[in-house]
Amino acid sequence: MSKRILFTGGGSAGHVTVNMALIPKFMEMGWDVKYMGSKQGIEAELIQNMDHVEYIGISTGKLRRYLDWENLKDPFRTIKGVLQAYRLIRRMKPNVVFSKGGFVSVPVVIGAWLNRIPIIIHESDITPGLANKISIRFASKICVTFPETLEHINNDKVLHIGAIVREQFMHGSVLRGLNLCHFTRHKPVIVCMGGSLGSQRINEVLRRNLHPLMDKFQIVHICGKGQIDPSYANYRGYKQFEYVHGDLVDILAMADIVISRAGSNSIFEFLSLKKPMLLIPLSKEASRGDQILNALSFKSSGYCEVLFEEDMNDNSFIDAINKLYDNRHEIIDKMENRSNKGTLRKMIDLIESTSI
Known part of the structure; x- marks a missing residue:
């Protein structure tokens, strides 16, 4: 029976592109690939263009840093998303979840943690975003792009892996x-x-x-x-x-x-x-x-x-x-003169070794 990986991440294209680099590799290895995100976000548009990847939309809130009436509704949307993700992941039984971040990923990460599924998070920026700050406590591994990020995350699960670029x-x-x-x-x-x-x-x-x-x-x-x-x-x-x-x-x-x-x-x-x-x-x-x-x-x-x-x-x-x-x-x-070879392979190997 083939292994199954669930990807998540969205809200902007930057929270999807690393996933788009990894997905074809796991499909080539015979894994069953699924993606969970918001129902109408940019991640839905981008991933639904990829063949043989099942896209699953759930309720998501938005983690705003400014005053907005929608902030009153978003905690309830997020809670609804956690419940949806929990039930779907329990039924799906992925071997591992890979999260690229963005507010859409939070319910998926929590839903996976509640199901005791290993979670790998990738942080692209030097300092982690709000969604990843929330998700880090639930992760099995936290991968970072910049070596400077190691100074900002005090956690023994973090490792510098570098940038992942679509081939x-x-x-x-x-x-x-x-x-x-x-x-x-x-x-x-x-x-x-x-x-x-x-x-x-x-x-x-x-x-x-x-x-x-x-x-x-x-x-x-x-x-x-x-x-x-x-x-x-x-x-x-x-x-x-x-x-x-x-x-x-x-x-x-x-x-x-x-x-x-x-x-x-x-x-x-x-x-x-x-x-x-x-x-x-x-x-x-x-x-x-x-x-x-x-x-x-x-x-x-x-x-x-x-x-x-x-x-x-x-x-x-x-x-x-x-x-x-x-x-x-x-x-x-x-x-x-810069060297960044083998990053994609390192990430794939880490995901394989972390999966159950």
């Missing part, structure tokens, strides 16, 4: 990317993306400065759901997308530089592709500050330039892009 990212085609965007080989390409939900601030400053930038660059703008501006639809050398799934590997393959937020999974994907980055982390007012720490860690390693949102204006934005492009060869050299 398909290494097989993008420059030619397919150029054809998709109707670009040429005669100008360098910027890929600008603000995370799975987009970034209004980055979108605005990029569009205000399209004309001076397009004198030098071709630009792919992944702007987020509902944020395409039709008035720019016919600009030659500027291509907008709301969100990109399978074609992202080809778009990144043709990129000379990338402008992005500083979510851990994304920046490690850019690093694996040796793409110099301008990172614009979410401010502390809009987040818990994890992206700032991620960006500063990469800056100290020489992999990127950093532009804080509070300092971003038209001039600083253009200057940072030009500085990054001018220094791209030096940055790529530093990326070449």
Whole structure:
């Protein structure tokens, strides 16, 4: 009888991509793979596109850090989700649960713990998010991406395993990317993306400065759901997308530089592709500050330039892009000297050894 693994994680694409890297490997090994998350979150959209993976939606709350009337309802949604997860997991009997985090994972982790199923958690950022802070006490193993994270989690179950990147990212085609965007080989390409939900601030400053930038660059703008501006639809050398799934590997393959937020999974994907980055982390007012720490860690390693949102204006934005492009060869050299081989295999081996 084949072993069974239950994946969870969601709320943003960053809480799903590591799972998407692991799922094909376990399917190749003959495991029965299931995924549990919210009923209508981005994880449902992404995972339901994967063949032979059963997706199970449950009730989930949202762990907000701001005042909202929905905060009064969310504990009840979470409790309902725990009860649903407990019953489903009891019936499903997975050998192990792998959680990538995000608020949708909390009911699944608790439901698995109540069923005495081993749980492995993966934390991408330097400091753990609120969902993982709650879930850590229930975990069998806690895997971290940054070595600095070991200073923030006082637990003998934690180990540094590194970044897990989807293997398909290494097989993008420059030619397919150029054809998709109707670009040429005669100008360098910027890929600008603000995370799975987009970034209004980055979108605005990029569009205000399209004309001076397009004198030098071709630009792919992944702007987020509902944020395409039709008035720019016919600009030659500027291509907008709301969100990109399978074609992202080809778009990144043709990129000379990338402008992005500083979510851990994304920046490690850019690093694996040796793409110099301008990172614009979410401010502390809009987040818990994890992206700032991620960006500063990469800056100290020489992999990127950093532009804080509070300092971003038209001039600083253009200057940072030009500085990054001018220094791209030096940055790529530093990326070449980095070693992160075997991380995916280490994670698979850990999951296998932890399963019951």
